[in-house]
Amino acid sequence: MPPSGKPVTLKDLAAHAGVSRSTVSLVLQESPLVAKSTRERVMAAVRTLGYVYNRGAATLRSARTHTIGVVVHDIANPFFGAMVAGIDETLQNADYVSFLASTGDSPERQQRLINRLREQRIDALLLCPAENTPETLLDTLERWGLPCIEVMRHVGASPRGHYVGADIRAGMIRAVTHLAGQGHRHIALLTGPGHSSADRDRMAGFQAAMEDAGLVPDIRTGRGELTRRAGLERTLEIMSEATPPTALICHNDLMALGALLALARLGLTPGVDCAVIGIDDSDEAALSEPALSSIATHPHAIGSAAAELALACLDHPGGEPQRLVLDTSLHLRASADHCLHRSREPS
Amino acid sequence: MPPSGKPVTLKDLAAHAGVSRSTVSLVLQESPLVAKSTRERVMAAVRTLGYVYNRGAATLRSARTHTIGVVVHDIANPFFGAMVAGIDETLQNADYVSFLASTGDSPERQQRLINRLREQRIDALLLCPAENTPETLLDTLERWGLPCIEVMRHVGASPRGHYVGADIRAGMIRAVTHLAGQGHRHIALLTGPGHSSADRDRMAGFQAAMEDAGLVPDIRTGRGELTRRAGLERTLEIMSEATPPTALICHNDLMALGALLALARLGLTPGVDCAVIGIDDSDEAALSEPALSSIATHPHAIGSAAAELALACLDHPGGEPQRLVLDTSLHLRASADHCLHRSREPS
DNA sequence: GGACGTATTTGGATCGATCCAAAACGCTCA
DNA sequence: TGAGCGTTTTGGATCGATCCAAATACGTCC
Incomplete structure (x- = not known):
């Protein structure tokens, strides 16, 4: 037994179990070549001596760290x-x-x-x-x-x-098709500045889906984080425009939840005055008020x-x-399940 | 230059830079003992050969992996x-x-x-x-x-x-003192089952704070996770009681945000009909509706x-x-900044 | 040029595990 | 009992880095 502070090695285990270092190594690798009784003796030594495997040492010879x-x-x-x-x-x-x-x-x-x-x-x-x-x-x-x-x-x-x-494009098509079916013509995508493939995939999928639906895409890129706060702030800005969109598809659920908050702050009824769809379908989507519709990315x-x-x-x-x-799926909830009132739609 | 797939070692660097393996090792450790020109030669070899340090090998001799x-x-x-x-x-x-x-x-x-x-x-x-x-x-x-x-x-x-x-006790005292000052007499703590010190600390702090305020503690332990959904579900249960508490202090912000959702679902005005205070003061606390009061744990x-x-x-x-x-601090927001209406208070 | 002191570099041993060819062991059969 | 075969165990070499005492190099002074 080496003194306290000195790690237990294969050599110590071997001495304790009365076998060679190689046998100890085989046991630790769960090699089928070792006899059951030998294996038991070695494992008893492991427990008794409190051996901790040294993966650094093992990396010098074996191919894997797991x-x-x-x-x-x-x-x-x-x-x-x-x-x-x-x-x-x-x-x-x-x-x-x-x-x-x-x-x-x-x-x-x-x-x-x-x-x-x-x-x-x-x-x-x-x-x-x-x-x-x-x-x-x-x-x-x-x-x-x-x-x-x-x-x-x-x-x-x-x-x-x-x-x-995840198949963001299919998710976008479902979301846009659904919103168009509800009467929305001005649908905006809130996403990042295009520096990541996630941004670009969302933009491309949204663009394609809007063109399929015969609508004009409104893509709102923005700098900075893709957070709840960003979603809230950017939605406040967008809704202050003369002709704001009637539906928002947000980069992720966090931003969409922020958008819901912004709508409520403006005295609008989230989901009725403006539809909101997120991406990810987090646990929180189901709990929010109104419950958030979201493209589920699993x-x-x-x-x-x-x-x-x-x-x-x-x-x-x-x-x-x-x-x-x-595959993605579209999880429809209250934030995007009302038909649009015609008076809100630009000619 | 070793063949593709074979890692570059100190030996290769040494050969390339025309120094010994030991000198290479000293350079990699940023030892002040090595001449500047030698160091530069070695670092050039590192870049040229694309050397990747082997921390596993180093752990056999050095004390630290950093x-x-x-x-x-x-x-x-x-x-x-x-x-x-x-x-x-x-x-x-x-x-x-x-x-x-x-x-x-x-x-x-x-x-x-x-x-x-x-x-x-x-x-x-x-x-x-x-x-x-x-x-x-x-x-x-x-x-x-x-x-x-x-x-x-x-x-x-x-x-x-x-x-x-974090000084949860001080935070509890501030929260309870504040709520009592607003007229609350029935304040409940929503926390876990006591299997973690975080649960126990919150209970003890709450108990002490309530006793200081001359109030009877109402501690609601519960099994399972300490999540938004749990906060929502447990608040729904609590508010269905004959004489529910008029204020809730929740284990963390996630649960408190769930409690706000539950109150809204019940047609109560969160923060007015029932005060809610969380713990952690997450970014989301400031954004929710109403904004959540929270014990900030930094x-x-x-x-x-x-x-x-x-x-x-x-x-x-x-x-x-x-x-x-x-130190903690109490960040007061709308969820806990209304004086309690007397008609809601039990005799 | 030699002695001395300091700066710099070196090389063999070591670390703990794996590898793999060889040795040892146990069993069966003639 | 010995040979053959399959099973099990072994031991020396190896892996890549650090350690540290010794060697070497360099600059200064007399």
Whole structure:
């Protein structure tokens, strides 16, 4: 038994169990080659001596740490809480663990975090990239041989490697079709400035859906965060215009909930005087007053799919890039289920 | 230059820069002992060869990974987003990185995650413990020699080692004093079942504050999550009683926001018919309708203080346990700023 | 030029785990 | 009992970085 403060090693376990270091190593790897009685002796030594595996040492020889890095841009967005839960559930079944890091939408901070994860020898990376992420990041990851699955956002005009996302376009079509059916002709999209693929996907999907419906798209990009407060502030501005839109589709639920607050502040009836649709269908959407209609992106399923894809890449390296675009659905609630009063519609 | 797929090592850098492996190592450690021109040659080799440091190898000899584990019970709670931002800001200045893991309030999952972090040789742990965490966890951490700072919650009846938290008691006193000053006599606390120190602290603080005010405490514990939905559901139940409380203090802002929703659903005027006070003072508190009064716990400052304490422990090992209990403040908004109508008060 | 002191660099050992070919062991059959 | 075969265990080399005492280099002074 080494003195306090000195870590227990395989050598100590081997001495205690009366076997070689190699046998101990095989036991810890759950190798089927070891006899049951031997395995039991070693595991008893592990418990008795309080051994803690040294993954750093193991990385010098073995290929795997069984650790996945998860890098997202905003952990305060409930979408990521649900997505990470899906990731972790899937990884747990494979005896992998995820380490989460948050970039605050800064490409520099993102690079630093990814470097640090790589230094720890993560096996793969699940990345929801910061806005303005340069494509050189993907070159670097490729050079490293680090499998990367982009999730929900991708670097560049289209995903280059593995990607898991939601079918925003289909969601937009459903939302616009629904709003048009209710009489809305002036529908606005509130989104970011276009520095992320999430912005651009929403814009493209919205544009296509509006053109399909024979309507003129009104796309409201804006700088800054995609938060509740931003949704509120920007909606206050929009509604102060001479001919404001009669319906809003917001970048995410947080912004949509902010928009509902703004409408209420203006003495308008959210959902009646102006329809609001969010994206993500967070738990909160169902609870708000009025309940928020939202394009459901199923973050838990997104997380699970991304983790499955990572594990598959690790099992079968060198495969073709996989693009998984999961179905969305439109969850209609009070914020967008009233027919528009004709008197509110411009000629 | 080693072939693709084979990592660049110190040996490769040394050959490229025309120095020894030891010199390379000293340069990477930013040792002042190395000549400037030598350092430049080595750093040029690093860039040219695309070297990635191997922290696993380094952990075999050096004492530090410059990595802090952050283990929390619910990443979807905005409190933790803000706290982690505070942690990361402080750690970045010291060239440390945090890896975040979420336990879902499960002690078993928590143990598994902490084991995995330890295997990666994190330098210290910031822990907001899952409810029902056994004290044996602290024994284990001590045996490992892993510095641990409990944050906001602690294991056992009182913190045993380092702790950073908020002065909930002072916050409770302010909230109760304020409500009593407005005429409230029946004030209820909505909190968890008492399995976490956060629950118990709130109960004790509330009890003491109510006794100080000469009022009878009404403590509503409940099973399950401390979420918006839970706040809504439990408030609906409470308000269906014959003599419901005229004021609610909720475990956190999420629950308080749920309570506001419930009151509105019941046709009551939130803040007038029943006052509501949350805990945390999240961004959302200011935006809701009515704006939520909240005991501000300053999560960003909590995170910074915890990270500072961790760094101090690492710089000066063996010091006395530090207990930092940061001031709270009461942020009064519309949800609790009306004097109570006398007709609503029981005799 | 040699001695001395300081600055800089070096090289072999070490760290804890894995790898893999070889050794050891146990069982069965002739 | 010995040979053959399958099962189990072993031990030395290796991995990439750090450590630290020793070696080397450099500048200054006499």
